[in-house]
Amino acid sequence: MDTQQSTALLRALAELPGPLPARGVIQIVIPHTDRFTVVGNHLAQHAGLSTVAVGFAVRIQSLPQGTEIGIKALAARFREGEKLIATALRELEAHGYLRRARTRLPNGRIVTRTVFCNQPTALLRPRVAAQRPAEPQTPPPVQDPAPEPPEPERPAPEPAAPPQAPVLPDVQQEHEHEHEHAPQDHAPFVPHSTAPKPPRPLLPQPRELTAELYRAATALLSDLRRHAPQFTLSENDIRQLAPAVAAWLERDAHPDTIRHALTNDPPKLLRHPAKLLKHRLTVLLPPPLPGADDLTAPTRPRVVVTPFQTCDGCERAFRSPTPGRCRDCRAEHGHTQAAA
Template structure:
């Protein structure tokens, strides 16, 4: 898209390759002021309002308001149809609304728009840009680290999708979460208990990428470390109260302290 190209329309030829009926495209090469849409969105079956709202939002620059009032000011449709369109787009993964805590503790809602459902969160800030421009602005993502993962932990993470089909994890996400799961296992928590803690009481709507939610639960609900086993070693000699002076001394059994035994031995008569 960076190349300067002619904007002259390409006329459809009247040769044998042209269709006899149906649409015939007269295409123009755009070099500015255009938006790239995937066919999955442009050819989406259902409401034309939903497709139109999505195309309009994707054409807006970052920071533009897409509140219902702003969209109603642009379209003729009412609030109900605009709201329904936004809900459909969110359910299908075209946009994501997050409630976050902004500067000064103020609660704000940020909306991330995706030009392809299933894109990673790393792509979210530039989701409205053309793919070529986004590749120029962002570095290439690193491959999955070549680390040895605990097979027990990966098995637990792989089982989560059977409990909730939304909990499908990528290879990278599994590699990121596995060490925390392994720590739970090392602390004596069984696989079933871990899966129960990670999947119980999930909200009706969760992020398109559930790894963040799972990571939060693994950290917030992390079980305490097991108590350290007492170190082995000789038992100390017990304290005794001297039968002569009532002074405390250490000895394996009750009796007299060393001083009292010495005095007793000194006072004893010598035997010829």
Template sequence: MTSADSNAPARVSSGVTHIRARQTSHFTVLANRLAQHAGSAVTVGVAAYILSLPDGAPITIQALCTHFAEGKVVISAALRELEAEGWLERRVERGPKGRVVTRTFVYDLPGAMPDDQPGAVPEPEPVAEPEPVADPEPRQEPTPEPPTAPAPPAADLLARLHHRDRRLLLSEREIAALAPAVTEWLERGVAPPEITAALTDHLPEPIRRRPARLLAHRLAVLRPQAPTSPAPRSGSPAVVPLQNCDGCDRAFRADRPGRCRGCRAGRAHARPAASPTRPGRKAVA
């Protein structure tokens, strides 16, 4: 009698098998969009290394070359690719003491704003301000108005753009900034599919600026003309205006004032016919 348990080995898959361990410290979260980035492996490696560094760590080309075996040309090309796709942004700013510095922002997802990631941007050094002079009558500060929420159709259209092109992933702040321009297109009679096509067709490869800036440029440059009053249809008869009859004061349609058809006909019948004169004789008055 055979046993019910089979001694045959389990089917082995030729694909990858994950052996996962729960990590509570010293790890970095990478988006699949970055980890599965097609192209140079150096670009993914540089991005993963920068994301693993603490705030304030130097990420100049020279500093990165001390960590990677690749040279300055390869590292510089990887940084340009990350910047073009929105993973990295470099800004030249003036510090509190007047010194010009380059600040680098690294995004977990392209399009995320620094305010959405607490601690991603170091706070500037505090500047001492003069003590305010006591006011005999304290003034009541005006209550700031709440931010205007974007129109739902425009916000929904912008939020769905990344379904057409994965590079067009926008943050909530960028959607709120672009929504008024999209609303203006909708008010001018442009259908949502036409707006989506205008924003996503023939995009550059790669995008060398922030997607929100590119979309704002297209919304401004390709903005349709405001609708005007519809022109009269060709071939349709013109509407003849109404006139008041000079004889009976009844309304009738005519190009200019005068008498209606009935008054004109009655006036013609009431007019006496002229008596004919014979040839060679003069009419006696």
């Protein structure tokens, strides 16, 4: 078996076009015909994701619709532990590949569903509906004029009828007749230009814009042009966008994660980088990290039960936090002391 594989490998290397590289990996690409999943280089070569996170992203992407991808379900399917799986899922969620969406079921119950997107940056691109080209209209064939019909014979004049009231035409029938012969207009309905537009979402703001947060946010925005020259911002743009970046930093987002979310896969013709950054800072804002108390199961309140005690006077059982006499013995003992 090893000999056959070595022979097949040498034959595949000999069929590669061009000279082989002197160092590095040599790719032998055989097209898949079944059981394959397309994975983009933005995921396979993602600089901000660990190898474990990229591997689980590929595995989740290869699963069919409706497959459970929770931590317990993935741990039962694969050999990695729950802690490693949870860390990988958090990385994918921070970079937009994994989202948790709240959905209302037909019975009215609201559930949280996990959504995986194989290319999250494509969701930010404007989608334009494809328009079908108008079909060329062919003129009707030219026909020879029809011969004129012969004039009908004139009937004999009838006796004059008594005069009657003039009959008015039916307005509704004429209206229907006009619509019947009018050309049909199949143009789509265009809404009025004065229709109210939904308000634009506001830029996220931190709970407390400290001097340290503002300094880190302005430094991150000013440094974007080193990684992507098309994101060269003015001082005014940096002052407007700094609170939104501070909100990301306040939610424990790593600066490399913020930089990748803002500059990854920009449009070819980027005329207004500040508007694109404002949109991404608003739409891709990650949720706050849960605290230690949020990750623990809620505890039931303890019910305090008053214990039973044995009466020192009549040996009868009664409930009391401390030993002593029952209610009847206390009353009788009080009457005795009052009489004495």
